[in-house]
Amino acid sequence: QITLKESGPTLVKPTQTLTLTCTFSGLSFSTSGVGVGWIRQPPGKALEWLAIIYWNDDKHYSPSLKSRLTITKDTSKNQVVLTMINMDPVDTATYYCVNNPWLSGAFDIWGQGTMVTVSS
Amino acid sequence: DIQMTQSPSTLSASVGDRVTITCRASQIINTYLAWYQQKPGKAPNLLIYKTSTLESGVPSRFSGGGSGTEFTLTISSLQPDDFATYYCQQYNTFSPWTFGQGTKVEI
Numbered sequence: 001q002i003t004l005k006e007s008g009p010t011l012v013k014p015t016q017t018l019t020l021t022c023t024f025s026g027l028s029f030s031t032s033g034v035g036v037g038w039i040r041q042p043p044g045k046a047l048e049w050l051a052i053i054y055w056n057d058d059k060h061y062s063p064s065l066k067s068r069l070t071i072t073k074d075t076s077k078n079q080v081v082l083t084m085i086n087m088d089p090v091d092t093a094t095y096y097c098v099n100n101p102w103l104s105g106a107f108d109i110w111g112q113g114t115m116v117t118v119s120s
Numbered sequence: 121d122i123q124m125t126q127s128p129s130t131l132s133a134s135v136g137d138r139v140t141i142t143c144r145a146s147q148i149i150n151t152y153l154a155w156y157q158q159k160p161g162k163a164p165n166l167l168i169y170k171t172s173t174l175e176s177g178v179p180s181r182f183s184g185g186g187s188g189t190e191f192t193l194t195i196s197s198l199q200p201d202d203f204a205t206y207y208c209q210q211y212n213t214f215s216p217w218t219f220g221q222g223t224k225v226e227i
Contacts (some may be wrong), residue, residue: 047156047164047207047219062216063121096163105211106154106169113163 002026004036004097004111011117012087018116022080022097029055029075033102036080038071040093041113048093052100053080089118122146122210126220133225137198141223143208145189152212155184155193158222159204167206168193195225203227 008020020038027034037052051061051071061069070083080097095116099109123146133139143153151171156164166175168184171191181196195202208220 046221047209049209049217049219060214060216064216104169105152105217106166106209107156107164108166108169108175110163110165 002099002109004099004109006095006097006111006114008114010115013120014088014118016087018084018087020082020095022111024078028078029073031055035100035102037098037100038082039096039098042093051082054102087118092116092118121216122149122218124208124210124218124220126208126223128223130224130226133198135198135200139195139198139225141193141206143191143220145210148188149210149212151187152210153191154209156207157204158207164207
């Protein structure tokens with residue numbers, strides 16, 4: 001059974017850097033085809049895909065946010081870390097960690113999400 | 121970016137109704153389309169992928185169809201548990217994967 005859980009700050013100030021960690025179980029980056037990504041959802045709005053990282057360290061980012069995002073993995077800890085620089089109030093959202101196997105494209109397992117508010 | 125447009129934005133229906141939600145892509149995405157259900161305060165749940173393949177455990181009253189740029193999600197007989205918001209998502213290309221704006225199915 002695959003589970004994912006997000007952790008990180010609930011409140012960040014404008015211009016600060018957000019660091020979110022996804023800790024998962026039931027899969028491993030030592031296995032070919034494993035991929036874990038991030039999706040966010042502002043309150044009352046639609047979903048927005050942010051980034052994905054695969055077992056082979058292949059990474060993809062949303063073009064509109066690419067300059068602000070970094071995604072990394074720690075195979076030994078079963079973790080994926082998303083860093084977003086220069087946070088703005090419009091980045092206030094629930095951030096979800098998702099399972100996305102190689103060549104799948106669909107997100108079959110989601111974390112519970114973590115709400116991040118950007119405010120001074 | 122490939123834009124995904126869902127219609128309607130809100131759908132009012134009754135238990136037992138057959139409902140259909142449409143998702144249109146701004147360019148051809150072949151059959152690389154997924155549907156999700158989201159209930160308030162919860163993470164989305166994958167219902168259908170590759171346009172018409174039902175995710176394991178999803179009731180058979182849900183079905184998906186379409187190709188190219190126009191796709192549909194149909195619920196054959198709406199149940200009380202189905203009142204939620206539904207999103208389509210294309211994954212034809214990485215740049216980027218995009219979602220529709222959502223369709224709220226309400227009583």
